[in-house]
Amino acid sequence: MTSVPRICILGGGFGGLYTALRLNQLAWETGQKPEITLIDRQTNFVFTPLLYELITGEMQGWEIAPPFAELLKGTDIRFVQGSVDWIDKKQKSVTLEDETEIDYDRLVLALGCETPSESVPGVTENAISFRTLQDAYKLDEKLRILEASLTEKIRIAIVGAGYSGVEVACKLADRLKERGRIRLIQSRDTILPDAPEFNRNAALKALEQRGIWVDLETTVSEITADSIGLIYKGQTDIIPVEIVMWTVGNQVSPAISHFGLPLNTQGKITASETLQVTDNPDIYALGDAAAMLNLEGESIPTTAQSALQQSDFVAWNIWSSLTDRPLLPFRYTNLGEMMALGDDNAVLSGMGIQFDGPLAYLARRLVYLYRLPTLEHQLKVGFNWLTKPLVKLLS
Numbered sequence: 001m002t003s004v005p006r007i008c009i010l011g012g013g014f015g016g017l018y019t020a021l022r023l024n025q026l027a028w029e030t031g032q033k034p035e036i037t038l039i040d041r042q043t044n045f046v047f048t049p050l051l052y053e054l055i056t057g058e059m060q061g062w063e064i065a066p067p068f069a070e071l072l073k074g075t076d077i078r079f080v081q082g083s084v085d086w087i088d089k090k091q092k093s094v095t096l097e098d099e100t101e102i103d104y105d106r107l108v109l110a111l112g113c114e115t116p117s118e119s120v121p122g123v124t125e126n127a128i129s130f131r132t133l134q135d136a137y138k139l140d141e142k143l144r145i146l147e148a149s150l151t152e153k154i155r156i157a158i159v160g161a162g163y164s165g166v167e168v169a170c171k172l173a174d175r176l177k178e179r180g181r182i183r184l185i186q187s188r189d190t191i192l193p194d195a196p197e198f199n200r201n202a203a204l205k206a207l208e209q210r211g212i213w214v215d216l217e218t219t220v221s222e223i224t225a226d227s228i229g230l231i232y233k234g235q236t237d238i239i240p241v242e243i244v245m246w247t248v249g250n251q252v253s254p255a256i257s258h259f260g261l262p263l264n265t266q267g268k269i270t271a272s273e274t275l276q277v278t279d280n281p282d283i284y285a286l287g288d289a290a291a292m293l294n295l296e297g298e299s300i301p302t303t304a305q306s307a308l309q310q311s312d313f314v315a316w317n318i319w320s321s322l323t324d325r326p327l328l329p330f331r332y333t334n335l336g337e338m339m340a341l342g343d344d345n346a347v348l349s350g351m352g353i354q355f356d357g358p359l360a361y362l363a364r365r366l367v368y369l370y371r372l373p374t375l376e377h378q379l380k381v382g383f384n385w386l387t388k389p390l391v392k393l394l395s
């Protein structure tokens, strides 16, 4: 190892960015502070839980997706924009698509998941997924065109009634109001099958209040530019639509399959409880792309909450490994869950409390404000929220 250790972090989402920020804060001995490099193919971090707020214009892109360059200003973290192509475990180097090579002593894999789109004909060409800033802008652009057109009713089918599908549906309904005709399509016999009952009931109430049609036990046969084929009890109906949103599934970032690392059956990287990749103690994995079990032997959920908790442990364990201290086993704590259910409503449950309505909406906003990366960004966004009503009033 060179005198200054080199830590390379692949992926600047909840797992990667927060690991980098935490590593930067830890107490390193003089002259031993590592070189930390964060690599992401995008220029901006995306705080996905607040992405829905872009649909209704409650928040702006700069609040939810600040550039890495801005977030890392004033830190010793170097940001490199590029797509990771390959890792050489023997040489301990990472190669990007443009052939840039970066050497490491410790490597962190936090490349996350993508929304798979090959399961049904026409998804890639005709449906919009909802995971990235680009997806949110694409949806907004399409909505603007339709809102400015003579189209009387804007018909939208949202495939998947998990968290994303339900939250997108409520926000769309609140944006389009009387003009929206929104349909939520779910293959199972219930919406939000994994959610606590209280949250599911609050979501059902919010969907009903907004007149959102829910098709249960329904699958999709095909999506075209202006229609969606729905199969219910063996019968197919072709429904005309202006927009199809595709919110189903989680597929590990494709680059991971080339790395020659141990994977589970879902293609996730297997890691020990210290978050070190099996048989590769210098490589750490966390977030959606890592396979880990909790003490009860259940998979740790693929959520920002898990990735954030893991980032503290990865940073700590890297620091420990470089300073000859024992590594800590990761323990997941379920802090509960929150969902946006429109532009003035949310539901929150966990840690023994559960409530919905405008108070939950406010609580959710405050929790997420606190979770935004860097104090500077939190202050900027918080100040904007406080002054926004005043600015609106004056204009």
Ligand SMILES: Cc1cc2nc3c(=O)[nH]c(=O)nc-3n(C[C@H](O)[C@H](O)[C@H](O)COP(=O)(O)OP(=O)(O)OC[C@H]3O[C@@H](n4cnc5c(N)ncnc54)[C@H](O)[C@@H]3O)c2cc1C
Pocket: 010, 011, 012, 013, 014, 015, 016, 039, 040, 041, 042, 046, 048, 049, 050, 051, 052, 082, 083, 084, 085, 110, 111, 112, 113, 130, 131, 132, 164, 253, 255, 286, 287, 288, 289, 302, 303, 304, 305, 306, 307, 338
């Ligand atoms: C719309 C939406 C809402 C959500 N809401 C919530 C919520 O309310 N609560 C919650 O707990 N979770 C929520 N989640 C889940 C949460 O976003 C993920 O669990 C979390 O982002 C996982 O963190 P990660 O670091 O593993 O991956 P990500 O945050 O996805 O980060 C992965 C990063 O890797 C980069 N990357 C991928 N491949 C490459 C490559 N080859 N080269 C370079 N860079 C690459 C990507 O650009 C990305 O920045 C939501 C997800 C979505 C899509």
